[in-house]
Structures are given as structure tokens and as C-alpha cells.
Amino acid sequence: MSSTAPQIDYEKIKGVHKIPLEELYTSGHRTCQGCESATTMRGFIKVAGSRTVVTGATGCMYVANTSYLTTPWIVPWMHTQLGAGGSSAVGMAAGLRALKRKGKIKDEKINVINFSGDLGAGDMGIGGISAALQSDYDLLIIMYDNESAANTDIQATGLTTFGAQTTFTPPGTKHPIMQRRWKKNVAGMLAVGHPTCRYVATACATFPPTDYLNKVQKALAIGGPTFIHTYDPCPKGWDYHPRFSNELGELGIKCGIYPLYEIVDGNIIYTWDARKTGKGRIPVKEFLTKQGRFDHLQEEHFTHIQKMVDTMWDEWEMPGVAPIKGILKARV
């Protein structure tokens, strides 16, 4: 069963040469060398443009993006609390809408964007984001997922990959791996749970090139509350040399551990089709062994992760999106 995706009226960036040149999040931030989340941050504001207000939830990209009395932001930006990503966006969108309606400010399109991490958006603030996605405000929530509480020097979150070393999940002599939770499926959960939300996507800042930027464009153009989950390799927590940030994102997508898709009005579009019928997948081991956080993994762990990824793509009714394997007949 297939359907055609509804047309979204947006300005597509056709190739990297067409990416807007001007920076609205500019040099001089306290991010790591090779920080992929900085690229994610830089990207969304580039395409959103200057008529935008942004909140940044507590997290490494809050603390990293500035130190006090300096800022890398050219557009208005405000801190919000760790679990307040969704509510900060609702508050701003509601305020702006009321002021416009009452004629207190000019009636123009002002983008409202919140940027929250996996700990903030995926764990603590998921209730607030759920509520935001039920609303009718025009807002975009971007969850930058570096798979850890990176700001407190790398602790496991609900989105940390199975087996990864963090300071909360150190390998030990009795327990070779302490991170035994499977990564929370936030984008899928939010898409499935909010039937009136028109746009949910997963993305990666630089792979495939322009894919993420166009997803931001679509999310802002389609109207209503929207959500994008970005996969942000983190040289600090994943323990790889900063120069490889781009490659790690690419490998994560190509091995299928991070499905890349968008859901537009209930239609799934794979923007990197890792199904066997599509582009297929490289072994997850090729991705995992390039990171120090998996250095302690044993063969059985690689096998387990591979099996879980294969199940996700080969057995789910909506591969990579929702863990529903089929409908069974009720036994009376």
C-alpha cells in the first residue's frame, strides 16, 4: 500500500551550493572540536533566517554555545530549562500570536524553534514536547541527539546506544556492559502518538548533504507543531577523533542503526532507505568499532546489536519507525 506525500510549499535547497551563505549562529562558541551539534545548530538557523526566535534547553549545547556576556547568536536566543523545550516553544508561539492578533506587534511570520538534547527532549521533557505537538502553534522542536548527557561529561540517557560506555555505564569485571537499555525511539513515538502533527523527521546535519536543511525548511513551512530528531556524532562522548564527525554520522545511517525518514501527514518517506529492498546496510560493527565507547564490547554484543537492527528493518511493519510486527487473530 503506498500513497503520495502531500506537497509542501517550501524553498528547496537544491545542492550544497545553494545553502545560504550568511551565518546567524556564528563563530566563537564553546563547543568541542568537530562538534556535530554545532553544525546542526548552525544549519537550522541558516535556513530559518533572521525572523526567528530560538530557545536552547539546558544541555551541552546550552553551556557550550556561550559563556556569559558573550554569545555566538545573531538572532534572539534564550535559555530554557532542561525539560522545558516544548513548553518554551509553546510559550513564545502563544505570546507572539496573541500580540499579533491584538495588534501589539506587526503581523508577520516569526519562526519559533527550540533546540533540546536527548536528555532534555527525549527523557525529561518528552511530556512537554508531546503537549507542544498537540497544540496548533507554529513551532519546531529539534532534538539533537548525541546519545548522552554530554554537558556533565557523558552519562547515559534513554537514547544512548546499547553497550556504550558512559560514566554511568562503565564496563566492569562482573558486568562487561552496563548500558543494557535499547535506544528510545523518540521520533517514531512522537509521530505515532500525535495524529494532528503534520511533520516528524529524523536527520543528520551533514548526511546526506542538504537533507537536514530541507527537512528544517519543510517543518517550518508545513505549519503547526513539528519535530526533528537529529543524530549528532559526539567526538567527546563517543570517543573518536573530531575530524571524523561527518563519517560517523554517515556510517550510523548506512548501518541502519539510525533510520532516516520523514513522516508527512502520516506518510513515511525514507530519506536513506536501509531496507534490503533499498540501499541495504553495512554491518553495524563497522560503525561501532570506530568509537572508543564501544571498545569494551565483545562479539556477542555486536551480534545482539546487529540482530536488533535487522529486526527493526526486516520485521517491523513500518521499518525503523514503529515496533509493530503484524496483526494476530484474536483467539476466542
Add this chain to the structure above:
Amino acid sequence: MSVAVAKAKSDQSGVYEREDLLNGCQAVAQGVCLADVDVIAAYPIRPYTEVMDALSKLIADGKFDAEYIIADSEHSQFEIVKHASSVNARAFGGSSGTGWMYGMEALVVTATDRLPPLFVVGNRALDDPGAFGVEHNDAMAVRDMGWLLCWVTTPQEALEHVLIGYRIAEDKKVRMPMGLAMDGAFLTHSQHMVKIPSPEAAKRFLPQYDLAERRLHPDNPISVAPQVNEDWVMELRRQNWEAAKRARGVIKEAYKEFNEVFGNRYSAPYYFDEFMTDDAEAVLIGVGTVAAPARTAARRLREKGQKVGYVNLRWFRPFPTVELRECLSRFKAVGVVDRDFAHGSPDNCGILMHEVRSCLYPAKNRPAIVNFMGGLGGRDLSIADAQKMYDITQQAAKKDSMDEFVTWIGLRE
């Protein structure tokens, strides 16, 4: 009650357009409506909930124009209010008891971001066990965070203090969040005839909210609250300290302006009201609805020749240190009524007791001071209870020293 008795001169000239039977919650809703609030975020918890019930109906009927958001938790509710306020929208929220505490993180940052939304707190005991009745620990939890905090005693005052509250909070010299506290049940759910100001009069009193150079808007590119290290926090705390100090002056200005528009509704020093204190020897001081039994008891004891009076403290933050010190040091004994607790604190007193006692320490004539813990968890404080408290306070005036400062009122023992 003095405020209710005084007939406003301009009453006849249409500043109050009608009268209606409203409980405290409904009165606050009327105030919010008159303040032309732009954004309201709701989340249910008894007893404040009815404020939002009333507002949602006003919106449903087209009598009030605001963005109305049903939040998913108090934390979200308060954050919505905070961020609406940051884009220069007048914003309103509220809560009670543990709900207020659930959103505490958001309440803290609203103050440190120096944003001026107004929150109503329908005072409620803290769990566990779950209890609905009044206790003041909820609202008082923000007392040291950079909040404005005041208690009202009637629905009329509740309505008017929404307007007065925004006027003070949004003042350029202040810009602090405003906590409007009212006792659960006794005020939130008690219906009285309330005079409702006309929108024109409300507008004349309350200027438009203007966060000016601090509003978040594409025309005013700023970064709000980037991470600080130890190089900056002292300076930021000092700014907030100064604002809280300046608020005392702005409160006076606001009441004077209110009186100009609405007739002489409130009298100096505004932060508190005195009742039968002129030649009093022993007085009680408290916040909230305990004022009614305390004033009634005072009146009756006066008839018996006892020189007692009551001080109703309206503004708890900023604390009216100078004025209250001057007032209370006139008496021989002061009894502080706490509808809250501070377990394990000095002399095991309540929060208000600590504040009042600390305020009196530098006074030349320090009165004897005793503390009453009463009405906790919504238990009533009766006229008889108030008479008992006056008795104990008067006895304290005769004593040279105290062994026990605290008396529990209404406890089964």
C-alpha cells in the same frame, strides 16, 4: 473590614461598572480579564483550579481574548508563562501546594530572568498525605528567590491585586515575577459580592506591558541567560537584590495610583493594614484570611477593655522591614500567627515568626514575641482561637523571659 467599608469617591463615577457574586478564584479571573492578559497556561490542582475554570469560560464566551493553553504539568505551565512573558506578552499562571513545588525550577528561573508574569497561588498544604486545605508553605517556598509575594484577604482585594500586581511586577525598576497568594477554601471558594472595575478604569491604571530592550523579538536580537561561571553570578545576584529593594518604592507608587483611579481603597503604608492598634499593648500579626477572626476577636476583646489589635501583613516580599519595625516596636507584645511550618528552625517557629523577629532585632523597643502555629492543613482558626492567641500574647507582655515561643492552636492534645 476597613477596605470593604470605605466607599470609593469615584465609585459613583463608573470606575466600578457592576457588582457580582464571586469567590476568590472567580475574582482573580475577572482581574486577569481586566488586565488584558495575553497568554494563560492552565493545569489543574485544587483549590486554585477554579481560576482557570472561570477564565476558560470567559474565553469560550468571547468575553476575553487570550491564548489559552492546557499544559501537561506545572513545570510546563510555568515555563509557558515564563517564555510568553519573555516575548513581551502579559502572561498568567497559577497553582497550589505540591503543584507549585513541582514547577519550582521554572519559578526560580522566572525570577532570575527577571520576568514579570503573575501567578496566583491558592494556598494548599503540601503532601503527604494529600491534603486540600490551606497552608502557606507552598507560596512561601519562593520567598528567597526574587519574587514579589503578597496575600489578599477578600475576593475584592484578590481582583484588585491582579491589576496592582502586574503594575508593580512590570515596572521597569522592578521586573520580578508576582505571586498573588490567597488561602485555599476560605478565600478561593468563598463567595462575596465583588465590585468589578470597568475595562476603561483598569486600562487607565495599568499601563501596557513593555519589556523593552529585554524582549525576545527579531527586532531586538539578544541572548538571554547564557551559562555563567563564577566570574558573573555575584553581579547578577546583586542586580536582583537591588530590584527587590526598589520594589518597595514601586509598591507605594502603585497603590497611590490605584487610589487615584479607584478612590481611596488602600491606605498607607500599604504593605500592611493595622486594626485597632492605636493604643494597643498586644497585637497579633498574620497573613491571609486569619484576619477576619483575628479582627473580630480584637473588637470583642476591646469591648472588655483589653488593649489588643491586629496587623494584617499583605506584602511578604519585599518584606516591609522599616515600616513594620516602626509599627510593631510600639507594642509590648506581638503574637505571630503562622499558617506554615519550619521544622527544626530556630525555636521551632514558623516562617513568618522568623521574618518578624528578625525584623525587630535592631528595634530600640523590642516587644515580647510569641508564635502560634495554627490552621495547618486547612483547619479553621476561629474567633475563640484568636481570643486565645490574644490572651497568650498579653501574658507574654508581662513575662521577663520565654522558655517556649510556640503554641499550637487547635491541635488535639
Add this chain to the structure above:
Amino acid sequence: MIKRVEVNYRGIFQKNLGKKIGSDIVMIASRMGQRAFSNGRYSDSPERNGIPCKYFAFVSPDLSEEELEAECGAKLEIDEANISVVLDDTMCKGVEPWGWHGVRPINERVVKDGCLLVVSKKEHNDLLKFIGKKPYNYRLAILDGDASLAGLWVNKDDLTHEHILGGIAAIDPTLISIEAVESYLMDKTKQKHRAEAARAAYESLRQEAKPPRVKTVTPNDGIVWTHEIPVLPKWFEMQEGAVVPAVKRGFEMGPKGQSRNAMFKRGTTKTQRPAVRFDLCTKCTLCWVECPDECFDPTTDGFYDIEYQYCVGCGKCAEVCPVKECIVMVDELQFEDDHSPWEHWKKDSQEYITWVEEKKGKARVSYPFVTGKGITVTQGEVMPEGKIVPVRKTEEVEA
């Protein structure tokens, strides 16, 4: 008497190493009967890859634990150091850990007759080209070695830790003696080669060693430090509500055409910088697209200039560049200034190519995916002008 040791290290890359050195100084000094403790500079956390950080160790033969704590522990930064260890020599260009700190000279805390102990493959004069002048004599000691960069989880066990302990013992035997270092390492690890590594480093820094690795630096040595230390505003000079003015919007094509955060440049984060051969550039845009620090400036002729003051040297641009030898990461100490490479090239392309190839040299230091697993050095080649050799297929650049 208090002996203060500060360890300057690269955030995250040397976090474990820096802490290990500080901790072991305390353990060894304690075994010698002294009071000692260590801590990190609290403001450095959360650390960022590459950002200059500090770890401290304090030792006293005569003060009580509490007095030592009061003198050193109750402060977040020290005023003076008897020994400043520098785990990566590129920090000799100065350190700027956060905004409003300013770029500080690496020897800022070194006391008179104190010692700056640098791990480096360079000679004294190579380093003094970058180090600020001091009004008094101090010593500059060089321990032979590469910056030992690793990650949070996979450490590089290249004996740098043991070398530093041995080096400190040579500089001030009263702080920790070489015998105490050796016996501690033997007791702790039972591995003789660790004690031997410490001893070798100790020997290399002794007065008698040839060539001498410890030299006295006089007030004539070093450069005039031009970076100002910002004066922090008073409480009433700051905007209320924790509000900070945004960077003023501004963009035009060409060098420095993009407006940037003036109060925090953080170029001192880099250990390497990208050197570009514009004549090999295909204008694919990827260096600019991938840069997480917005330090590439598009030029009117379709190239990308680099604003090195803001470049943190991550190497992503070199990694994604599809052309052989077009962008190469080069040791930061090869460069005296941050001038615009594109302007240089436009001025005289032949001279620029000669200049940049000289800077690049032949050795290409590259890191494996997992930083701590050791560097490899390969031989680069000088590409003839305009000879474009593709090295990496870029996927779906044009969507």
C-alpha cells in the same frame, strides 16, 4: 612553604592524563611525608575537546592539611606556579579557556626561578617565538615527546605520564624525588618499564644532560604579549535579566566578511590548522558546509578563506575535502600569525604555494578513528599547480 604544580592540558584529549599526573604527585609527595592535594580548575568543566584546561597539585613539607587547603584549595585558579607543565606544546601560543578570559600567556603563573615544563619535539627557541616575556628569569624544560592525545574511554598508554613525573623530579627533587617516583610506580604497577621511563625523563632533564634540555629564560627571551586581559564590568554596568546583546548581524563576501563573537575567539583550542592549496580547490563547498565553527569565509571568486582566529583545528574540512593535498592539517606551531590565506594567495599565488608547502612539510600526522590508539605519520607529496586528484567520493552532493 608550598610548591604549586599546574598541568596545562587539552580538554578531554588529555583530561585523564592531566588528572593522573596531579593525583600521582599527591600520592608520591605523601609517601615522602609531605602534605599534598590536587584538584582541577572547576570552571573548565564541562570540558570541550581541545580547549585549554588546568589541573593542579599542591605540596607542602611544613603546612598542615587545612592551611594548605586554605592557601590553595579555596581558590578556583592559582596565582603562581613553581612548575607549569604543558602537555601540548601548541598551548605555548597562549590559552583562552572561555569568554572574557582573554588569551593568556602559557607561562603566566610561572614564578621567578620556576619552571615551564613542555612536552615537545621542538627546541627552546622554537617555543620562545610564541611565549610571552617575563620580567625575571625562569627555566624552560623540554621533555621529548608528542602531545599525547586520547579520548575519554580509550587512553593512550605512551608513558607520557611517567615521563612527566620523572621530569618534575629532575626539576625539583624536594617536591617529588626520582626514587620516590620509581618506588611508587613499581609498587603501583609492578611494571619496571614505567619506572625506567620516569628515570629516563629524569636523566634527560638533569644539568649534566647533553644536549641540555633545561635552559634559563631571561627577561630578554620571548615575545611582547599583545593580548589584553579583559576588565570585567561592574554589576551596574551589566544588563539586567541576564541579557547579553547578540552579535551584530553582518555578512559580505570575502575575508572576515561574516560578523563573529568578538569576546570569545578560542583559536587557542587548535593543535593543528588547515592549510589550503587554493589552486587545487574544486569549490565543492564541503569544507565550509561541514565546519562546525563557521570559520570559512566565502569569497567572490567561489573559494573559501579561513578566519584562523576562530578555527579550532578539528580537521573536518581536511577530512571531507575531496581533493588530494588540497586541505592538509598542519602543526599549529608552524604559523606565527593568523593572516588570511586567500588574500595571501591572491597577492602572489606562486609565493603562496611555496609558502604553504613549506609549512605543510612532508609529514602528514593523522589520527585513527579512536584518538587514543596512536597516530600515524605518512609522507605527503607536493602536487604540481592545478593537479587535481580526487581522493574521496562525496555522496549525493547535488540532491
